[in-house]
Amino acid sequence: MLLTESVLSVASTIYNFFMIKRIVSLLPAATEIVSALNAADLLVGRSHECDWPQNVSSLPVLTTPKIDSMASSLEIDQAIKNSDAEPLFSLNESLLQELSPDLILTQSACSICAVDVEAVAGIAASLCLPHGGYPETLALAPHSLRELIDDISLLGETIGKQAEAAELIARLNKRIAKVTTGTQKLEINQVKKPRIALIEWLDPPMSAGNWVPEMIHMAGATDALGADAGKSHWIEWADVAAADPDVVILIPCGFELERVLTEAKTPAVWPHLKDLRATREGRIFAVDGHHLFNRPGPRLVDSLEVLAELLHPESFQFEATARFAKRIET
Numbered sequence: 001m002l003l004t005e006s007v008l009s010v011a012s013t014i015y016n017f018f019m020i021k022r023i024v025s026l027l028p029a030a031t032e033i034v035s036a037l038n039a040a041d042l043l044v045g046r047s048h049e050c051d052w053p054q055n056v057s058s059l060p061v062l063t064t065p066k067i068d069s070m071a072s073s074l075e076i077d078q079a080i081k082n083s084d085a086e087p088l089f090s091l092n093e094s095l096l097q098e099l100s101p102d103l104i105l106t107q108s109a110c111s112i113c114a115v116d117v118e119a120v121a122g123i124a125a126s127l128c129l130p131h132g133g134y135p136e137t138l139a140l141a142p143h144s145l146r147e148l149i150d151d152i153s154l155l156g157e158t159i160g161k162q163a164e165a166a167e168l169i170a171r172l173n174k175r176i177a178k179v180t181t182g183t184q185k186l187e188i189n190q191v192k193k194p195r196i197a198l199i200e201w202l203d204p205p206m207s208a209g210n211w212v213p214e215m216i217h218m219a220g221a222t223d224a225l226g227a228d229a230g231k232s233h234w235i236e237w238a239d240v241a242a243a244d245p246d247v248v249i250l251i252p253c254g255f256e257l258e259r260v261l262t263e264a265k266t267p268a269v270w271p272h273l274k275d276l277r278a279t280r281e282g283r284i285f286a287v288d289g290h291h292l293f294n295r296p297g298p299r300l301v302d303s304l305e306v307l308a309e310l311l312h313p314e315s316f317q318f319e320a321t322a323r324f325a326k327r328i329e330t
Contacts, residue, residue: 020136020159022101026063026091026115029297030105030140031056033152036168036298037161045099047089047115049254052291052299060099062092063115069254073203073263089115097127101135103158108139142296143210143231145176145218145304152298172301176218179308182315183220194311195224197245197278200232200294202252203268207235211300212293219308221247237272247311248278250328251289257324260286264328279330285310288324 024045025031031050034043043056047063050056066088067079080088096104104124108117117139124135138158142148149169156165187193196216200208207225209232216223224245225235240248250260263269264286278284287293287310292303305318306325 020102022099023103023105023159024062024096024099024101024135025050025105026120027105027107027140028052029295030107030155032295032297032299033155034105034159037152037156037159037164039159039161039164042159044101045096060095062095062099064090064092066090072266072268073201073252074268077201077204087116087119091115091119091123093123096123100127100129102129104135104137105155106137106139108141140296144214145211145300148211148296148300149173151296168298172298175301176304179304179316180218183218183308183312186220186312186315191220191312194221194246195243196221196247196249196311197224197240197243198249198251198293199240200251200253200289202250202263203266205235205237205240205272206232208232208251208293211296215300215304215307218304219311221307221311240272241276245276245278246283248273248276248284249287249307249310250285251287251293253289253294255288256290257286257288257326260289261326261328273328274330279328282327282330284328286326286328292320292324 021042022044023034023042025034025043026047028047028050031043031046032052034040035053035056040053040056043059045062046056046059048061048065067076069076071079104120106115106117106120121137124137127135129135138155140151142151149172152169153165156162198208198212198216200206209230213223224243225239250264252260252263255263264273273279273284276284287306292299292306302320305316306321309316309318309321310325
């Protein structure tokens with residue numbers, strides 16, 4: 001039985017090696033995974049948000065947002081809620097046909113974050129490839145770091161990069177273990193766990209969910225907002241004030257660092273932050289929510305490391321913190 005499974009695995013690898021030659025990624029996290037598997041040369045198209053690693057910027061762009069992504073938090077929220085279930089992104093079907101991908105990568109976790117997976121599957125079923133057949137569609141939907149690891153393994157198997165996936169997973173697990181071992185030592189030494197609030201949207205405010213509560217525990221803290229491992233959810237600023245967190249970290253989805261810093265000081269947001277104890281004590285931070293925390297690819301581990309350093313600067317130092325995080329000055 002084991003021999004049969006081994007033979008089938010090898011056969012699958014060989015099949016995918018010859019069949020998956022052209023990949024279109026409609027998901028930034030998937031683009032990062034493909035690149036981390038040393039398969040960036042297979043990418044022939046991307047979404048408008050796929051911008052890491054930087055060399056993917058030369059790829060043709062297949063998606064366009066239907067709302068102004070540079071508007072304020074409130075304007076974006078209102079535009080989404082007023083969309084009447086209309087798609088938030090358009091997909092260039094003629095370009096997709098021209099690129100003739102063997103594999104299309106997308107996601108099924110959030111209709112606000114990328115092109116709807118059912119729409120992608122429907123379009124893929126109508127595309128006839130030059131060598132016959134239709135593109136394969138793979139939708140990723142991790143809700144935890146463990147599921148991210150599973151997605152890396154699945155994608156590696158799909159494109160014939162199992163060995164690379166195993167190496168990447170081993171490196172990521174080693175880094176995760178370094179953080180968790182470090183925070184366990186702090187707990188043994190009876191270092192008090194800070195109570196923190198991670199805010200994923202600013203106007204209106206949203207508490208971060210999915211993999212974030214798990215990462216809070218790994219980083220040696222507790223969630224002041226009491227979120228479980230479910231999805232992100234709307235809150236009131238009064239909830240943050242009542243929770244009185246020791247640390248507040250702003251990670252709005254899709255916002256790069258400077259934009260987070262700017263929006264935090266707007267009249268719609270700053271009055272709710274300026275009187276918090278965490279703010280008065282200098283423990284309020286902005287983190288690039290576009291590249292970290294909200295993008296479930298390999299850099300979720302960077303996010304964990306940044307979180308650990310912001311909470312325990314005396315115990316951790318990571319390169320990503322200096323690049324993607326900054327204290328909000330009062």
